[in-house]
Amino acid sequence: MQEPLDVLIAKLASIGRLLPEYETAIRQLPIRVSQLDRGDDAVMEGQIMGHCCVVIEGLLQRHKHMQDGSRQILSFHPAGDIPDLQSLHLRKVDYTLSATTPTTIATIRHSDMQAMLRKHPGLTDLFWRDTLVDAAKFLTWMMLIGQASAEARMAHLFCEMFMRLKSVGTIDSFEFPFKVTQSDLADALGMSIVHANRTLQELRSAGLLIFASGQAEILDWPRLSELGQFDPAYLHLADE
Amino acid sequence: MPRYYFDIHDGERLAVDHVGTELDDLSSARDEATRTLSEIGAEEIPRDGPHREFAIAVRDDSGNVLFELRLTFHTRSF
Numbered sequence: 001m002q003e004p005l006d007v008l009i010a011k012l013a014s015i016g017r018l019l020p021e022y023e024t025a026i027r028q029l030p031i032r033v034s035q036l037d038r039g040d041d042a043v044m045e046g047q048i049m050g051h052c053c054v055v056i057e058g059l060l061q062r063h064k065h066m067q068d069g070s071r072q073i074l075s076f077h078p079a080g081d082i083p084d085l086q087s088l089h090l091r092k093v094d095y096t097l098s099a100t101t102p103t104t105i106a107t108i109r110h111s112d113m114q115a116m117l118r119k120h121p122g123l124t125d126l127f128w129r130d131t132l133v134d135a136a137k138f139l140t141w142m143m144l145i146g147q148a149s150a151e152a153r154m155a156h157l158f159c160e161m162f163m164r165l166k167s168v169g170t171i172d173s174f175e176f177p178f179k180v181t182q183s184d185l186a187d188a189l190g191m192s193i194v195h196a197n198r199t200l201q202e203l204r205s206a207g208l209l210i211f212a213s214g215q216a217e218i219l220d221w222p223r224l225s226e227l228g229q230f231d232p233a234y235l236h237l238a239d240e
Numbered sequence: 241m242p243r244y245y246f247d248i249h250d251g252e253r254l255a256v257d258h259v260g261t262e263l264d265d266l267s268s269a270r271d272e273a274t275r276t277l278s279e280i281g282a283e284e285i286p287r288d289g290p291h292r293e294f295a296i297a298v299r300d301d302s303g304n305v306l307f308e309l310r311l312t313f314h315t316r317s318f
Contacts, residue, residue, distance in 0.1 A: 084314075149283060150279070150283055182261070190274040191279055192272055192276040192279055193261050193272060194248075194257075194261055194272055194273065194276040194296075195263065195275075195276045195279045195280060196247045197246075197257070197259065198248060198255065198280070201255065
């Protein structure tokens, strides 16, 4: 039977070795499932956390705001991610997590998480690995924002989402939902909305990618990943 | 929110915007066009040529051109 935390199990299995007793321990975690609408916050900057959340279905985005109100989206988190795992040790959060689309999350109390990790130190290693892979994603993101052309940034983002969704078994084709708006893309890639639209148009007329109304289709993976200089090594997918 | 259409000319070809973008008002549309023009200039000017010209014309839903912005890059050698 499908259980809410199966997505987390799939996620952890995609980045390392997951023993059967770990799966059992994760399934036994007490959770509280809640629904978020687009724009609802799962975690707010400054909040002191006593729990962390797993994305069960949908998409969360991590973002921060400048004083003038401009927003930078720092990461997207599809099903299986625990985007605020850091709060286990850094309880006062320094970012906001909001739903990009209607999203289901499961919250896990820190105390339950800690009890499980004390019992299964191997799981601690796996979660540690997960946060390090997250850090590796931020490094790549930083390099792209600072150095890559608009087309390369856009291409890379779609390559990464495709690879991440595929690695946890959420999708199995080059046509997949990515429920972001043009304005989300703009704020993630550090460009204006009109520039983001123009960049998507260019990728479309080059026959690389179609993106409309939250639905993506990669038309030419080799050329899109070449343009985005996408090398999946930084995702450390089960390369242990 | 009103929808604005941003037609972009990059000196070689005109990309007509058929989709448009919803923005608060005319002043937001002007900000959006200004930012876009400077971003496109920053991206494309270093790529080629000592002379480049970019323009954005912004239309409303009924097709009226509301304003136009122009960015010229010119190199003069001595």
